[in-house]
Amino acid sequence: MRIERRETRPAWLVIGAPVSAVLVALMAAGLLVGLSGAPVFEAFGRMAVGAFGSKLAITETLTRAVPLILTGLAAAVAFRAQVWNIGAEGQLYAGALAVAALGAANPFGAPAYLLIPMLLVAGAVAGMILLIVPVALRLRFGVDEVVTTLLMNFIVLLFVSLAIEGFLRDPLAFGWPQSVPVPPEARLEKLVTQSRLHTGLIVAVGAALVVFAINRFTVFGLQSRAAGLQADAARFAGAPISLTLLKVACLSGGLAGLAGAVEVLGVKGHVSTALSPGFGYTGIVVAMLAALSPIGVIFAGLFVAAMFVGADGMSRAMGVPSFIADVTVSLALLTMLIALFLTQFRIRR
Amino acid sequence: MSDLWDILMTVGLWSSVLRIATPLIFGTLGALLCERAGVLNLGIEGIMTFGAMAGWLTVFNGGDLWTGMAMAALSGAIFGLLHAGMTVTLGLSQHVTGLGITLFGSSLSYYLFRLAVPVQGTPPTIEPFAPYPIPWLSDLPFLGPTLFSQTPPTYLAIGLALTLAYLLARTPLGLAVRMTGENPHAAEAQGLDPIRIRIAAVVVGSALMGMGGAYLTLAAFNSFFPTMVQGRGWVCIALVVFSAWRPSRALLGAILFALFDAYQLRLQTIFGKAVPYQLFLMLPYVLSIVALVAMSRRVRVPQALMKPYRRGER
Numbered sequence: 001m002r003i004e005r006r007e008t009r010p011a012w013l014v015i016g017a018p019v020s021a022v023l024v025a026l027m028a029a030g031l032l033v034g035l036s037g038a039p040v041f042e043a044f045g046r047m048a049v050g051a052f053g054s055k056l057a058i059t060e061t062l063t064r065a066v067p068l069i070l071t072g073l074a075a076a077v078a079f080r081a082q083v084w085n086i087g088a089e090g091q092l093y094a095g096a097l098a099v100a101a102l103g104a105a106n107p108f109g110a111p112a113y114l115l116i117p118m119l120l121v122a123g124a125v126a127g128m129i130l131l132i133v134p135v136a137l138r139l140r141f142g143v144d145e146v147v148t149t150l151l152m153n154f155i156v157l158l159f160v161s162l163a164i165e166g167f168l169r170d171p172l173a174f175g176w177p178q179s180v181p182v183p184p185e186a187r188l189e190k191l192v193t194q195s196r197l198h199t200g201l202i203v204a205v206g207a208a209l210v211v212f213a214i215n216r217f218t219v220f221g222l223q224s225r226a227a228g229l230q231a232d233a234a235r236f237a238g239a240p241i242s243l244t245l246l247k248v249a250c251l252s253g254g255l256a257g258l259a260g261a262v263e264v265l266g267v268k269g270h271v272s273t274a275l276s277p278g279f280g281y282t283g284i285v286v287a288m289l290a291a292l293s294p295i296g297v298i299f300a301g302l303f304v305a306a307m308f309v310g311a312d313g314m315s316r317a318m319g320v321p322s323f324i325a326d327v328t329v330s331l332a333l334l335t336m337l338i339a340l341f342l343t344q345f346r347i348r349r
Numbered sequence: 350m351s352d353l354w355d356i357l358m359t360v361g362l363w364s365s366v367l368r369i370a371t372p373l374i375f376g377t378l379g380a381l382l383c384e385r386a387g388v389l390n391l392g393i394e395g396i397m398t399f400g401a402m403a404g405w406l407t408v409f410n411g412g413d414l415w416t417g418m419a420m421a422a423l424s425g426a427i428f429g430l431l432h433a434g435m436t437v438t439l440g441l442s443q444h445v446t447g448l449g450i451t452l453f454g455s456s457l458s459y460y461l462f463r464l465a466v467p468v469q470g471t472p473p474t475i476e477p478f479a480p481y482p483i484p485w486l487s488d489l490p491f492l493g494p495t496l497f498s499q500t501p502p503t504y505l506a507i508g509l510a511l512t513l514a515y516l517l518a519r520t521p522l523g524l525a526v527r528m529t530g531e532n533p534h535a536a537e538a539q540g541l542d543p544i545r546i547r548i549a550a551v552v553v554g555s556a557l558m559g560m561g562g563a564y565l566t567l568a569a570f571n572s573f574f575p576t577m578v579q580g581r582g583w584v585c586i587a588l589v590v591f592s593a594w595r596p597s598r599a600l601l602g603a604i605l606f607a608l609f610d611a612y613q614l615r616l617q618t619i620f621g622k623a624v625p626y627q628l629f630l631m632l633p634y635v636l637s638i639v640a641l642v643a644m645s646r647r648v649r650v651p652q653a654l655m656k657p658y659r660r661g662e663r
Contacts, residue, residue, distance in 0.1 A: 003439070003659055032457075032460065035464065036464050079445075084444050086448065137642060141642050141645045141646060142645050143638075143641045143642055143645045144590075144641075146391065146444060146586075147586050147590075147637075147641060148638050150583045151583055151587065151637050151638055152634075153580075154631075155634050155635060159627065159631070162627035165625070166625060281448075281452060284445075284452075285449075285452065288445060288449075321459070321460050321464060323456055323459040323463060326459070327453065327457050329452075330449060330456050333445075333448075333449040333452065333453075334431075334446070334450070334453060337435065337441050337445060337446060337449065338435065338439065
């Protein structure tokens, strides 16, 4: 068996490979649903209804997509420059915690149109700081950022737990450990009344467009791609690699922090350790499904959100454990990796 | 202050040190073997979770404890084969593949566990490994009740560390693995097959990771619950760096880490009122990062680590 690099990439392959990757993952998920004894096609039907079947279902799917698009962008931006930021979960919580602490205090008594942007920036900055540390450790000491960002996720989550049981504790929460709620004027407005869908969706899609523009039209976008493809060549060509990677860390960490800020201001209104069911980790899947393209992240985020919301509905109706969504999505990541490989290489006997 | 010193010398502390260290020893040896052959296996966290689930479920359904360990090793090997197929045969990104396997392995084990054991008030339990005092040796003062009164998997873990140390450093097989991790082109020139060696190393290493997970459900605790691995896999990856890719130092590193972990648990009971318990729980993770930074300058990384090998390509 020999592996050869393809000279040209036919269009049918570039489009067909990701689609078949998702189909293969869905088929494997079908086998697992069958294992539970539930009728497979009815189960998938219920999932579709659960994700898109009513106005409420659609708004729920869109609401769920907001943090996934933002953490997906965070992973896409970092991975493109070969900065392995696996710490989006921790950065998300750092952003959420910053927003909760500042929002509750509202130090300047600012009105909503100032307070909300201020809080969003604060959340992003908190995420940035959290990622700059491991990237700086890599640049200075050669410490692999994968392990440090992963370990920091656990540290941050424990710190959140410490905060909401200590200095940020909400005394009116009937003993539930959660932070003091942010004031009503800091909450994001609803996009659709009587739903949870909030203006954070605009923030997420806007962020995707901004990242697209940065990648396409700025020197930094080119340099970050060069740093990922061939760091030595980029350095030889005079690109400031360290500085570029630190900027990438700011962008990626900032996006993950923003996800936490938007989730607090848009959905929950407070921080608890249940704020994110692994949005940071799922963001990696979203980014890979989108082949690291910022516009693709919007669609991949919607797909993954639909899987999760649909699986919840299906699980309630048919008793199939809702973990099936996690299984399908993570399997799609693996099949997508192989699909992307097949668009770049061919296998010869 | 003398209190703190007294705790350090108690039998209870040291006996729990080896209990905490055992899954880390298995996991670190597994990750170390993969990395020595040139493959970073970030699937470890998911493989340990799956091993914990597979081992527990085997015993819960009437298998004996060693069958449970064997099933965990087998499932680990299967995930290892998946990882090796993607990263070694196809040469895909070791980072992303490993993370994908972690996400897949853990979500699949939660799913299968929920199918097998529907939600109940209290999670069902099994009868775990009992301590097996080694005759005569367990009568020794201090060492007897600590080192020689552990459960059988702990002895296995220590034995494996010493065996792997010998195999890697002193046998042709070990030399072949190390050569593949340092310079696969040179290995190929010697008539070795780097691709096969890497696949074998990842499969065996992943089997060890699975056994480390199974220790959690079959000896340390007696039930399975989601997120029970709690980053132990990532700690193992850090311990590999700390050990400078040497099995004997990995054994010491895991014990040192466990000592710290056991000690902070004791400190919690003393200072729990004054200091939030979360600060103590953070310490092991903080310590791992500090160890990584401290060791990063001194250790020599296997030169071909994370570099995919394709025949005829440079």
